[in-house]
Amino acid sequence: MIKHLLISAAIVTASFATASAETVRWARAGDSITMDPHAQNEGPTHTLSHQIYDTLLHRDMAGAIIPSLATEWAALSDNPNVWRFTLRKGVVFHDGSDFTSEDVVFSLNRAMADGSEMKELLSSVKEVRAVDSHIVDVETNGANPLLINNLTNMFMMDKGWSEDNKVTTPHDVAKGETNFATMNTNGTGAFMLVSRAVDEKTILKANPNYWGKDIYPNQVTEIIYTPIQSSATRVAALLSGEVDIIQDVPVQDLGRVSASADLQLATAAQNRVIFFGLDTVNGPTANLKVRQAMNIAINRDSIKKIVMRGQSDPTGVIMPPFVNGWTEALNQHPQYDLNKAKALMKDAGYSNGFDIVLNCPNDRYVNDESICQAAVGMMAKIGITVTLDAKPKAQHFPIAKGGEADFYMLGWGVPTFDSHYIFNYLVHSQTNDRGSWNPTGYSNADVDAMIVSLESETDLTKRDDTIAKIWAAVQVAQMYLPIHNQVLNWGMRKDIMFDVQPEDTPLFQFLTFK
Amino acid sequence: MERFFRSDFFYHFRHAPVAIVSFVTIILIILAAIFANFIAPTNPFDPASLNLMNGFTPPLEANEFTGERFLLGTDDQGRDLFSTILYGLRISLFVGLMAVLLAMVMGVLLGLIAGFLGGWIDSVIMRFADIQMTFPSILVAMLIYGVARGILPPEVRYEMSIVVLIISIGLSEWVPFARTVRGSTLVEKEKEYVTAAKMIGLTRQQIMLRHILPNVLSPVLVIATITFALAIIAEATLSFLGVGVPSTKPSLGTLIRIGQDFLFSGEWWILLFPAVTLLALALSINLFGDWLRDILNPKLK
Numbered sequence: 001m002i003k004h005l006l007i008s009a010a011i012v013t014a015s016f017a018t019a020s021a022e023t024v025r026w027a028r029a030g031d032s033i034t035m036d037p038h039a040q041n042e043g044p045t046h047t048l049s050h051q052i053y054d055t056l057l058h059r060d061m062a063g064a065i066i067p068s069l070a071t072e073w074a075a076l077s078d079n080p081n082v083w084r085f086t087l088r089k090g091v092v093f094h095d096g097s098d099f100t101s102e103d104v105v106f107s108l109n110r111a112m113a114d115g116s117e118m119k120e121l122l123s124s125v126k127e128v129r130a131v132d133s134h135i136v137d138v139e140t141n142g143a144n145p146l147l148i149n150n151l152t153n154m155f156m157m158d159k160g161w162s163e164d165n166k167v168t169t170p171h172d173v174a175k176g177e178t179n180f181a182t183m184n185t186n187g188t189g190a191f192m193l194v195s196r197a198v199d200e201k202t203i204l205k206a207n208p209n210y211w212g213k214d215i216y217p218n219q220v221t222e223i224i225y226t227p228i229q230s231s232a233t234r235v236a237a238l239l240s241g242e243v244d245i246i247q248d249v250p251v252q253d254l255g256r257v258s259a260s261a262d263l264q265l266a267t268a269a270q271n272r273v274i275f276f277g278l279d280t281v282n283g284p285t286a287n288l289k290v291r292q293a294m295n296i297a298i299n300r301d302s303i304k305k306i307v308m309r310g311q312s313d314p315t316g317v318i319m320p321p322f323v324n325g326w327t328e329a330l331n332q333h334p335q336y337d338l339n340k341a342k343a344l345m346k347d348a349g350y351s352n353g354f355d356i357v358l359n360c361p362n363d364r365y366v367n368d369e370s371i372c373q374a375a376v377g378m379m380a381k382i383g384i385t386v387t388l389d390a391k392p393k394a395q396h397f398p399i400a401k402g403g404e405a406d407f408y409m410l411g412w413g414v415p416t417f418d419s420h421y422i423f424n425y426l427v428h429s430q431t432n433d434r435g436s437w438n439p440t441g442y443s444n445a446d447v448d449a450m451i452v453s454l455e456s457e458t459d460l461t462k463r464d465d466t467i468a469k470i471w472a473a474v475q476v477a478q479m480y481l482p483i484h485n486q487v488l489n490w491g492m493r494k495d496i497m498f499d500v501q502p503e504d505t506p507l508f509q510f511l512t513f514k
Numbered sequence: 515m516e517r518f519f520r521s522d523f524f525y526h527f528r529h530a531p532v533a534i535v536s537f538v539t540i541i542l543i544i545l546a547a548i549f550a551n552f553i554a555p556t557n558p559f560d561p562a563s564l565n566l567m568n569g570f571t572p573p574l575e576a577n578e579f580t581g582e583r584f585l586l587g588t589d590d591q592g593r594d595l596f597s598t599i600l601y602g603l604r605i606s607l608f609v610g611l612m613a614v615l616l617a618m619v620m621g622v623l624l625g626l627i628a629g630f631l632g633g634w635i636d637s638v639i640m641r642f643a644d645i646q647m648t649f650p651s652i653l654v655a656m657l658i659y660g661v662a663r664g665i666l667p668p669e670v671r672y673e674m675s676i677v678v679l680i681i682s683i684g685l686s687e688w689v690p691f692a693r694t695v696r697g698s699t700l701v702e703k704e705k706e707y708v709t710a711a712k713m714i715g716l717t718r719q720q721i722m723l724r725h726i727l728p729n730v731l732s733p734v735l736v737i738a739t740i741t742f743a744l745a746i747i748a749e750a751t752l753s754f755l756g757v758g759v760p761s762t763k764p765s766l767g768t769l770i771r772i773g774q775d776f777l778f779s780g781e782w783w784i785l786l787f788p789a790v791t792l793l794a795l796a797l798s799i800n801l802f803g804d805w806l807r808d809i810l811n812p813k814l815k
Contacts, residue, residue: 231775302566
């Protein structure tokens with residue numbers, strides 16, 4: 001089997017020891033939804049969790065998997081169904097307790113419990129066992145060669161702390177639940193939570209006992225994180241020096257930021273696709289012809305030109321190009337064709353159109369509300385009267401996920417870089433442990449079976465064939481209307497050296513100052 | 515009519531240039547809003563008529579893709595700003611007017627009752643008014659707005675958003691009416707004509723509405739004008755904060771909110787024109803209201 005024996009990132013030697021005390025003031029449009037690291041599978045939530053909690057392994061800036069809390073991992077040579085992880089020694093949680101295999105077993109089981117949004121990533125896992133204090137075995141149903149890709153956002157919590165504070169299961173965000181871990185943390189990460197006011201300000205300070213002290217630069221001693229929803233206010237804060245780094249420079253202000261003498265702009269293609277979801281069971285959108293009509297009524301090129309000012313890549317599939325399974329053919333976006341769309345509406349029996357509500361976030365994706373507004377106009381041209389309901393993401397996501405919405409916007413990043421992640425969350429029919437983000441009602445037993453089979457397919461060519469087949473089915477069903485892949489634009493002080501990462505997850509222990 | 519033109523009121527009006535200019539501005543803006551569908555070249559509330567490619571066209575310049583020209587340019591969705599401002603004015607004026615009417619009816623009635631009846635009713639009403647005065651009215655409006663949005667089922671929330679705005683602004687502005695009317699009522703109810711009315715056996719209701727009310731109305735007119743301006747600004751503020759009317763049917767406040775995003779990137783017209791319109795409207799109403807107060811207040815003559 002694939003044998004991983006990775007030399008840790010210790011290549012980065014102790015040359016960073018001369019770090020000065022530095023506070024970094026960091027802003028983006030929206031706040032983390034919860035500090036419970038398993039309760040919400042969402043970008044900004046994970047980004048904040050990554051500062052405080054660690055995963056067994058994570059990705060470097062180029063996307064390669066590197067060690068974190070696990071130093072080595074490999075499938076057992078005599079049993080390919082078992083992955084063995086060797087844990088880093090001498091790691092302590094922020095409260096001083098030791099990090100051991102017990103905590104890994106606890107955390108992975110917690111991530112598979114009810115209320116967890118991380119379930120789909122572990123749907124192939126049968127059992128997690130501690131072999132000794134620093135060795136953990138993860139047994140899967142059939143060999144899953146790609147399991148480790150699913151662990152890059154799987155945070156490790158302290159078993160003792162979780163039991164003491166009665167947070168042994170995650171809280172269900174969609175049901176409005178909270179628990180002690182919503183506002184309190186105890187991780188092993190580079191930063192510790194000092195204070196948090198939701199949607200206002202979160203302050204983190206460097207962890208003096210961080211295991212990565214001599215591995216990473218660790219020049220940041222304090223992080224002040226302020227969500228600023230209004231794009232004008234956010235960019236004004238950056239231009240005036242009130243904040244040091246923003247993750248989402250508004251597309252209209254890119255020129256202004258790069259022209260500033262004190263600021264720099266870092267740009268990269270982002271691993272995130274933006275799309276609309278449709279109800280395939282109830283209402284007019286249950287009719288395939290209506291969905292097809294809506295798909296070709298969206299003028300993706302004009303959204304790119306006007307709303308995104310060129311900062312996007314229109315696409316025809318809900319998959320960013322980073323992902324295994326992506327092809328140029330799938331990516332071809334459908335040609336805008338108003339007459340054909342009108343004809344399809346007529347065929348479907350809706351020549352007079354219909355009324356529908358479009359649920360949209362207004363603080364999550366680049367120009368999310370503007371895209372939705374543009375869609376309102378495009379849908380009106382084929383007779384569909386759309387009422388736009390734009391809300392902050394903390395209110396939008398429960399609506400979108402809960403199946404209340406007939407027409408909603410969503411964005412999807414793929415941390416595993418594999419199609420299976422998209423399928424398991426967005427395509428598999430909604431069951432107890434799969435399809436949690438598929439409120440469209442799309443359900444196809446053959447497709448479900450193929451998705452599950454991906455988890456234990458060791459023949460990678462055969463696996464890729466199955467992926468292609470599932471994509472073909474998704475493209476026919478059109479429960480999602482892809483719009484584009486996002487482009488990342490970080491704006492920051494000129495003396496900050498920080499690589500942009502396609503998942504839009506800054507890891508502040510890597511940040512250095514000139 | 516002739517009596518009006520020969521009145522003191524008209525005489526003072528003719529000799530106050532500020533009053534004339536502000537009055538004409540108000541009338542022009544109101545007419546423009548009423549006849550928006552005849553004046554405006556496009557209907558910005560009809561999303562089917564929009565062409566996204568017209569977005570961000572500067573005033574009077576030709577759009578680089580479609581070649582179309584717009585008097586005041588277009589916003590981020592390709593809406594003609596001139597038309598959008600006219601249609602937005604309709605919402606702003608309608609909300610302002612209805613909110614003032616609501617606040618006026620409520621405030622005058624409560625003030626009348628408090629002043630005339632006195633006793634514990636007076637205490638309850640006026641202490642409640644005092645409590646409400648301790649909160650900024652925009653916060654009260656936001657509170658009422660939030661509660662109403664929470665109670666209403668989602669299907670009617672959008673149709674009701676204007677009604678909710680009217681109610682939330684109206685309920686937050688009734689206190690000045692109530693206080694003034696109560697004060698005047700306290701003075702009026704001691705006068706002989708009220709005693710006379712009581713003597714001939716009229717009911718309290720009749721005395722309040724037929725006899726006292728007409729005599730306490732002139733300060734109400736002044737407060738109404740000032741509150742009208744306040745209500746328009748409150749609507750703009752709520753919409754600016756994103757809790758007002760939906761962005762697909764923008765009012766002046768919504769347009770200013772949209773325009774604010776493009777302040778740094780050079781698309782100044784999206785913010786400037788709606789803001790100037792709002793400024794002109796609110797300033798004119800305030801100036802006219804000030805003048806009205808001076809004229810109707812015998813002490814300042």
